[in-house]
Amino acid sequence: MRWEGNRESENVEDRRGQGGGGGRPVFGGRSIGIGTIVIALVGGWVLGVNPLTLLGMLSGGGPVAIEQPQAPAQRPPADDQMAKFVSTVLADTEDVWRKLFTEAGGQYRDPTLVLFRGATRTACGQGQAAMGPFYCPADQKVYIDLGFYETLKNRLGAPGEFAQAYVIAHEVGHHVQNLLGITAKMDQMRQRMSEVQYNGMSVRLELQADCFAGVWANKAQDARQILENGDIEAAMNAAAKIGDDALQRGSGGAVVPESFTHGSSAQRQRWFSNGLKSGSVKACDTFSASAL
Template identity: 50%
Template sequence: MKWQGRRQSRNIEDRRGARSSGTRRAGGIGGVGLVAVLVVGYFLGIDVTPLLQGQGGGQVTQSAPVSAEDRAAGTFVSVTLADTEEVWAQVFQEQLGRSYTPATLVLFKGVTSSPCGGASGASGPFYCPADKKAYLDTDFFVTLEQQLGAGGDFAAAYVVAHEIAHHVQNELGILAQANEVRAQLSQAESNAISVRIELQADCLSGIWARRAEEQFGTIDAGDLQEAVNAARRIGDDTLQRNAGRTPNPHSFTHGTSDQRSRWFLTGYQSASLASCDTFSVKSL
């Protein structure tokens, strides 16, 4: 992926290097907007629902210094975010006849707070619809490569694109509608809807990949396979199996490895929002 020296997004909130430890009050869960908070940080096989549903404020405690690798990762994320902004602005205008409002991406190192609760490296990247911000500890890219076996810069770009895809869903009103229904269902039924939300985000990520390839010409040979591999590595069945557990479909919240990679490719091959309607199909 050719990203060095390219335009960076201004919608980056870099909290890395901050050493404050004051408590920041976060709004309590209330109304459709906050009830709709997704568990998007399941990449490590950890259910972070308690973090995203916390009523209290989180503490911002940053102690680790920002390294040269951290700075390079921040630049990479900023370039990738800029690409998502251009792609979704054009897709919204061409396919929906409306404007796209970009998300803000918060970079942190260690621990930070959000209106959806605390965020840490263990929680993984996530999107908070309450403030329309995505949260990312760039150390996750190391975890993605070394622990999950999904290396490559385009695998990392897929992670960013997936979180921004949740913002796209939020802009379209999908999150509020889907999670309003989720709140009325059993845990297993709610999880089933969460899977459809996540697979749609994978499909939207595929649209981004296709449009980025066409608009910027920055995708190298092998990049697409890196993203497909990342999608497979973070499937619920693979994560649970690697954690020494027998895969339990009723507990899945993001979809299987096969589903995640297949829906990503569906978006890539079609480049159409209509093709990403995971809610109307019977079989995922």
């Protein structure tokens, strides 16, 4: 992937020198005990769902509060190559989505990318490295422990810089959904759905974020020719490795489609490809699609 020398985003917050914080997350006005957190972390790893979402479901949903204030934000060191990489990818997503929102008569608000190590507090509860990268709509921040990239490469078998960029672009896709009001509609529907029904809607939400990642790649390639040989294959491989069926198989369990929250490997590849080939947000309407 060609990224060196491109603009770096200013919207990167480095918390890697900070502790994870001692306070427990509070969901719906109730503190969540360690047993619930363990269930959510295990479920998140096996099922491929953000454990913060599971924590909300296990506690009955509701608003989230954080018990302690976060320390002042810091910029990453100038000589940190991996931080430079994610800052550059984030800047590229900013350029693409600002233009797309402007063309549609709207205004894009940049998300913040938070680098942390181990654990950190968020407006959605306590974030853990074991969750993998995630987006918190309450504070409009993307969270990532860069150690996840080693997991992606060595444990999940998805190496490559463009695979790493795809992960960031997917989480930024959730930010786009938040700005478009899609996330809020999902939260409203949660109260009226069974767990299986909500899982189905969650799959559509995640596949749309994959498609939005493909739209970013299309536009970034047109504007800056970022792709090199093997990059698309690396992203498609990453999409396959983090499909719900692949994660459930890799955990040694049975594949249970009713529990899918992100989509199968084939579905994730298909929708990323839809966005990549079309470069169109309209091509990412997973909620109206009769077949995923």
